[in-house]
Amino acid sequence: MLSACEDTKQMEIKEADMSDLEKNRMDVAASQTFTAEVANISDSISGAEMYIEHYQNGKLLETIGPVSADYSEEKPDSLQFVCFENEEGEGKNKLSTVHFGIVDKQGNIAADSSFRRDDSAAQGVTQKISSAEPISFEKPVLIGSSIKGTDEPMHTSEHKKELIKHQDALLYYVELHH
16 A cells, blocks of 8 residues: 655754855855754745744843744745844944845745844953754744843853843744745
């Protein structure tokens, strides 16, 4: 008896594989960058979104976004979630512009946004997703963080309370919808 097996590969999100050329372009474009990629996307996907939670000293100040992409008609083979942070000015006038968005495999921008961030805290650490993680529909996944007011190494996979306790923290999330 023959039976057809359904594709059982689990959707996962991980740091995007990029060529040296792509990495160098991102480094030129912004001082702090990262990209996460979803692999093995289920055909039942209808949309994706990316948003940022902004904390100061452990308190949620605002949620930026979400930026959303509709995939109810055309299903993507893969998705990348991209973030760039550019610093401008000096001292008390120092600001960062954060750009973030969703890009498909063909390089088309599905959704994007940007906002200004006070960047007067002298020290900072940006971390990206460190290892592949399973991703399911309707469950947000933390893919990166940008922490100001510390120079200690932080890992995105650490407990959220550890990430947000610092002077200024941005937590980057993605969510898939079916």
